[in-house]
Amino acid sequence: MAKYIIKRVLMGLVVLFGVTTITFLIAHVLPSDPALSWAGPKATAEQVAAARIELGLDKPLVIQYVSYIKNLLHGDLGVSYVTRRPIITEMKEAIPATLELVFYSIVIGVIVGIVLGVLSAKYKNKLGDHLVRFFAIGSVSIPSFVLAMVLQLIFYGKLGVLPLGGRLSATTEIMYQIPNITGWLSIDCLITGNFGLLKEAFIHLLLPAIPIAVYPAGSVARMTRSKLVEVMNEDYILAERSYGISEKHVLWKGALKNTIGTTATVTALSVGYTLVNTFLIESIFQWPGLGKFMSDAVTSLNYPAIMGATLFSTVAYLLLNLIADIIVALDPRVRV
Numbered sequence: 321m322a323k324y325i326i327k328r329v330l331m332g333l334v335v336l337f338g339v340t341t342i343t344f345l346i347a348h349v350l351p352s353d354p355a356l357s358w359a360g361p362k363a364t365a366e367q368v369a370a371a372r373i374e375l376g377l378d379k380p381l382v383i384q385y386v387s388y389i390k391n392l393l394h395g396d397l398g399v400s401y402v403t404r405r406p407i408i409t410e411m412k413e414a415i416p417a418t419l420e421l422v423f424y425s426i427v428i429g430v431i432v433g434i435v436l437g438v439l440s441a442k443y444k445n446k447l448g449d450h451l452v453r454f455f456a457i458g459s460v461s462i463p464s465f466v467l468a469m470v471l472q473l474i475f476y477g478k479l480g481v482l483p484l485g486g487r488l489s490a491t492t493e494i495m496y497q498i499p500n501i502t503g504w505l506s507i508d509c510l511i512t513g514n515f516g517l518l519k520e521a522f523i524h525l526l527l528p529a530i531p532i533a534v535y536p537a538g539s540v541a542r543m544t545r546s547k548l549v550e551v552m553n554e555d556y557i558l559a560e561r562s563y564g565i566s567e568k569h570v571l572w573k574g575a576l577k578n579t580i581g582t583t584a585t586v587t588a589l590s591v592g593y594t595l596v597n598t599f600l601i602e603s604i605f606q607w608p609g610l611g612k613f614m615s616d617a618v619t620s621l622n623y624p625a626i627m628g629a630t631l632f633s634t635v636a637y638l639l640l641n642l643i644a645d646i647i648v649a650l651d652p653r654v655r656v
Contacts, residue, residue: 328645332638339634340392340627344385347623353377354623357401397631398624407628410613415632416503417487418602418609422594424506425529429536430587434576436537437544442571444549452541459538465600467531472604475527482527485605488520528605532598536590543586547579581647588644592637 355372356363363371372378376387391398397407440452475482483489487505488498496517499508506525509518551557552575599611606612610629617625 325642325646328642332642335638336631336634340389340631341385343627343630344388345381347627348381348384350621352621354401354621357621358404392631397628400625401622402620402625407624410625411610411628411632413503414608414610414613416609417505417607418595418598418611420504420506421525421528421532421602421607421609422591422598424525425532425594426536426587426591428529429533429590430540430583432533433537433540434544434583436541437579438548438571438576440541440545441548441552449545452545456538456542456545459534459541462534464531464535464597465604467534468528468601468604471527471530483524485524485528485607487524487608488517489524492517492520528601528607532594532601535593536587539586539590540583543582544576544579547582548575551575551578584647585644588640588647592633592640595633595636 353368353372355368355375355377358375359367359371376384379387388398395408397411399406400410403410436452436455440449443449472484476484492498498505498517499512499514501508501511505521506518509515509521548571552571557570557575595610598607598609599615601607602609602611603615610632614626614629616622617629
């Protein structure tokens, strides 16, 4: 097991190095001048030249890359070209909001996916099974940003039952002091006992969470159904049935527990996919997280912010993938 984990970690480091190098090269090869953003829109040619020297853009690309890697190893992701604040500071402010949104989305997606997967396996090749399989295929096919805008149109534009976006309403943010202890608004409201604010926070979280939850729900449902169909033919399942144990117990307690490895793998990969692909959802719903941070960085050509967000997403995806591999490897039926 230890050898397997070390091998996976080394492979992850190679991938991380490759992503870092490619992101750096793309950011510095694009036909744009970050010194203009640093110096300001009304800067003179002399000021732009001074900014280029200050940012080290006048040095050869190889030297810039070596300097970037050295700073990276010391935890320095650079300084924003727009706000002139450290990238690590801005990311620390944005990451908790993204993690909160992703967490609740994944919880919703996994619960819905498991329930649908079990029902699909129970009613194999019947109407319910066909509907679940149709949902599973559609959930991984429809773009999440399209679904998000459709939901906005229905629940905000037509029905008016859910807010358009944001973590809280503008009135609440102006009139009340918003707790900021952990960065997770729901937890901060619980800590401070502000249940009215907690209710509003969940109402605002619901609409952006649904389009994010659809993908893991479909993936988990498909994999759970596939694994259950296989498990239901095992000898121990047939033995439980022969003992007169109820079908409900056999399905939900006997068979379902043997799909945990598969579900964990799909969930971990879904979390990584979600972290990488939330920027469109966060931009649509004006959610102040890492996705919006990266979206703003792209539109303003803020290369240090783009590279910092990409690096975080890569590390998160690799760690989640490693966790999923370890969970699967713990199964004695799986040969490492």
